[in-house]
Amino acid sequence: MPANKKYLSTSNTQRFAKITAGFFGGYAVTVTLFMAIGFWLDHVNVLTTLRFGGFMLWATLFLLAFLFKNGWKAWGVYLLATVFFSAIIYISKIYHPII
Amino acid sequence: MSNRVYNILFHTHTISGIIISAALYVIFFAGSFSFFRDEIVGWERNEPVSEASRLQAVDLDIMLDTLAAQKELYGRDISFTKYFNERRINVNLSASKDTTASEEAKKRSFFYMDTDNFSTYTYASNYSIGEFLYRLHFFAQLNLWGTTGYILAGFVAFFFLFAIITGVLVHWKKIVSNFYVFRPMASLKNIWTDAHTALGIIGLPYQFVYAVTGACLIIGTSVMSPAVVNFMYDGDTNQLYEDFGFNPPKFKMANEHLLETPEINQFLEKATSKWEGFEVTTLQVFNYGDANMKVGLEGHTQYDLKFAGRGEIIYNVLTGDEEHVVNPFTETSYLDAATAVITQLHFGDYGGVPLKVIYFILGIVSCFVIISGVMIWLVARDKKHIAEKKRKFNAWLVWIYLAACLSLFPVTALTFVLVKVFLHDFGPERMTDIYHIFFYSWLAFAAFFVFKRDNYFTNKYSLISGALIGLLVPLANGIISGNWPWITFPAGYYHIFIIDVFWVLISITALTIGLSLKRKAAEKSPVKIRTNKSNVNKDVGADTLSVGDL
Numbered sequence: 001m002p003a004n005k006k007y008l009s010t011s012n013t014q015r016f017a018k019i020t021a022g023f024f025g026g027y028a029v030t031v032t033l034f035m036a037i038g039f040w041l042d043h044v045n046v047l048t049t050l051r052f053g054g055f056m057l058w059a060t061l062f063l064l065a066f067l068f069k070n071g072w073k074a075w076g077v078y079l080l081a082t083v084f085f086s087a088i089i090y091i092s093k094i095y096h097p098i099i
Numbered sequence: 100m101s102n103r104v105y106n107i108l109f110h111t112h113t114i115s116g117i118i119i120s121a122a123l124y125v126i127f128f129a130g131s132f133s134f135f136r137d138e139i140v141g142w143e144r145n146e147p148v149s150e151a152s153r154l155q156a157v158d159l160d161i162m163l164d165t166l167a168a169q170k171e172l173y174g175r176d177i178s179f180t181k182y183f184n185e186r187r188i189n190v191n192l193s194a195s196k197d198t199t200a201s202e203e204a205k206k207r208s209f210f211y212m213d214t215d216n217f218s219t220y221t222y223a224s225n226y227s228i229g230e231f232l233y234r235l236h237f238f239a240q241l242n243l244w245g246t247t248g249y250i251l252a253g254f255v256a257f258f259f260l261f262a263i264i265t266g267v268l269v270h271w272k273k274i275v276s277n278f279y280v281f282r283p284m285a286s287l288k289n290i291w292t293d294a295h296t297a298l299g300i301i302g303l304p305y306q307f308v309y310a311v312t313g314a315c316l317i318i319g320t321s322v323m324s325p326a327v328v329n330f331m332y333d334g335d336t337n338q339l340y341e342d343f344g345f346n347p348p349k350f351k352m353a354n355e356h357l358l359e360t361p362e363i364n365q366f367l368e369k370a371t372s373k374w375e376g377f378e379v380t381t382l383q384v385f386n387y388g389d390a391n392m393k394v395g396l397e398g399h400t401q402y403d404l405k406f407a408g409r410g411e412i413i414y415n416v417l418t419g420d421e422e423h424v425v426n427p428f429t430e431t432s433y434l435d436a437a438t439a440v441i442t443q444l445h446f447g448d449y450g451g452v453p454l455k456v457i458y459f460i461l462g463i464v465s466c467f468v469i470i471s472g473v474m475i476w477l478v479a480r481d482k483k484h485i486a487e488k489k490r491k492f493n494a495w496l497v498w499i500y501l502a503a504c505l506s507l508f509p510v511t512a513l514t515f516v517l518v519k520v521f522l523h524d525f526g527p528e529r530m531t532d533i534y535h536i537f538f539y540s541w542l543a544f545a546a547f548f549v550f551k552r553d554n555y556f557t558n559k560y561s562l563i564s565g566a567l568i569g570l571l572v573p574l575a576n577g578i579i580s581g582n583w584p585w586i587t588f589p590a591g592y593y594h595i596f597i598i599d600v601f602w603v604l605i606s607i608t609a610l611t612i613g614l615s616l617k618r619k620a621a622e623k624s625p626v627k628i629r630t631n632k633s634n635v636n637k638d639v640g641a642d643t644l645s646v647g648d649l
Binding site: 002003004006007008027031032035038039042043044045047048049050051052054055056058059060062063066067089098099 | 102103104105106107108109110111113257260261264265310311312314315319320322323326327330331332333335338342343433434437438441479480
């Protein structure tokens with residue numbers, strides 16, 4: 001009954017890439033996304049949602065990282081998303097700061 | 100779902116599950132008992148509380164007078180908090196803000212105070228089995244470096260959430276059809292699989308709520324806030340605290356002694372009569388004895404009137420005016436509502452004892468889901484084509500897992516008995532003593548079961564020994580305190596009564612199950628392998644969850 005190995009990544013670097021992409025990349029995407037939204041909606045409410053909803057999104061992103069054929073592509077996608085949300089944060093801080 | 104996706108999800112479910120299984124079992128087991136934390140504490144100290152014990156029923160003026168006789172109170176902020184339904188409440192004294200105060204008055208202090216006889220206790224002397232199990236539930240005892248225990252518990256909850264999501268996705272197509280499948284006469288692997296999936300689905304909403312609220316409560320702030328503080332608040336933690344209402348209000352001293360300190364109880368009465376169904380949990384006195392003295396009250400609505408309602412009033416003591424009001428029935432912010440919903444769902448404190456019983460049963464069911472998951476993992480890998488070395492490793496792993504997890508039941512029962520019989524002092528060594536009783540007996544039981552290397556034996560005798568020791572719990576209590584169930588029930592000492600009856604019921608249940616366990620399957624086993632001490636080593640044939648099915 002164990003999962004059929006033919007569908008699983010066998011190389012250790014691929015495993016490493018997927019696990020780290022899901023864990024760290026997923027975290028970065030989650031936090032930057034909520035922060036970017038937080039500049040434009042009520043930030044206290046958005047950050048409150050991050051405290052519980054963040055874990056749901058993070059777990060989902062963690063899962064999705066395993067579905068990439070190439071783990072480094074997962075890293076690429078998550079990094080791009082993080083950079084994109086970070087850019088929103090950067091710009092929002094200048095034009096629509098919360099403090 | 101393609102075969103590829105299915106197998107990947109399946110594999111991540113297996114791996115995340117097996118990694119967290121033992122830790123998660125401890126969390127669920129200790130957490131289930133923690134629903135009865137307050138009852139356990141009342142039972143252990145022989146300090147029954149009435150069902151409706153609240154802060155507004157406490158005479159805070161007498162408590163303040165008692166404190167004033169021992170300590171200089173002028174210029175301090177003093178808070179009384181009733182977190183738990185027990186006789187002792189938390190008292191927190193800030194340092195005096197009076198610049199001319201003595202060195203003694205400039206020391207802050209925290210302790211517990213009995214609301215009946217006003218004796219005080221430190222954290223260690225106030226320690227209890229209830230507190231121990233509650234803290235074991237989030238690994239506070241593993242806070243060896245900073246908050247490592249909390250972080251571990253939090254990530255176990257996070258990976259639990261991950262395992263729930265992957266588990267549901269893997270099981271998705273069979274969610275309805277397999278729900279009705281139960282084959283007790285089939286191979287062990289089918290039994291484990293049926294139990295794992297059916298109970299997993301029954302407990303799904305409960306487990307999902309616990310994974311999310313658990314992660315949120317224990318690491319929500321510590322994991323999510325660093326980035327937010329750095330990039331949104333430019334490192335200004337104070338501003339974040341301000342936004343989220345973590346900073347307690349601060350009031351300047353007038354530096355003018357009041358000739359007579361007004362009564363505090365009147366504010367409790369004022370606040371509770373202002374809103375029908377408002378339960379005060381905290382009363383805080385600011386600038387005690389000073390002309391700028393204030394009294395702040397915090398509380399929530401009775402849960403049957405409004406599920407999530409947090410209220411707050413600050414009174415000016417001299418004029419009696421309300422200076423700040425948050426109406427719990429009409430002005431609940433998203434922040435307060437979310438916090439209240441998360442906490443109450445997690446603590447299961449909104450429906451009285453019947454709800455706690457349901458939550459307890461679901462908690463133990465979750466323990467069973469964890470164990471059956473581990474058993475599927477073992478049985479599915481116990482096959483001829485798997486290398487002998489790997490099978491040995493797997494068998495050892497499961498012997499250790501089961502020994503550590505299942506021995507928690509007798510160990511908990513034993514702790515109740517030994518604490519009742521031997522620990523009558525509320526001295527500073529109480530905490531260490533409870534640690535020793537629990538952890539050494541856990542080590543002994545687990546080592547014994549690992550030594551036996553027999554999962555069937557571990558299962559059967561952990562249940563039977565736990566049941567027999569558990570039956571001693573009400574006996575020990577009756578003999579030591581004289582509070583037998585037939586005395587506590589008519590007297591209305593429900594905390595004590597509930598714990599005695601609770602142990603009788605779970606002991607009878609465990610005994611029935613333990614005695615009816617038969618080593619049937621193992622004897623029929625067609626395949627004997629070298630590690631055949633384990634009773635779960637057969638059935639190469641039937642693959643209920645194999646890829647081919649899909």
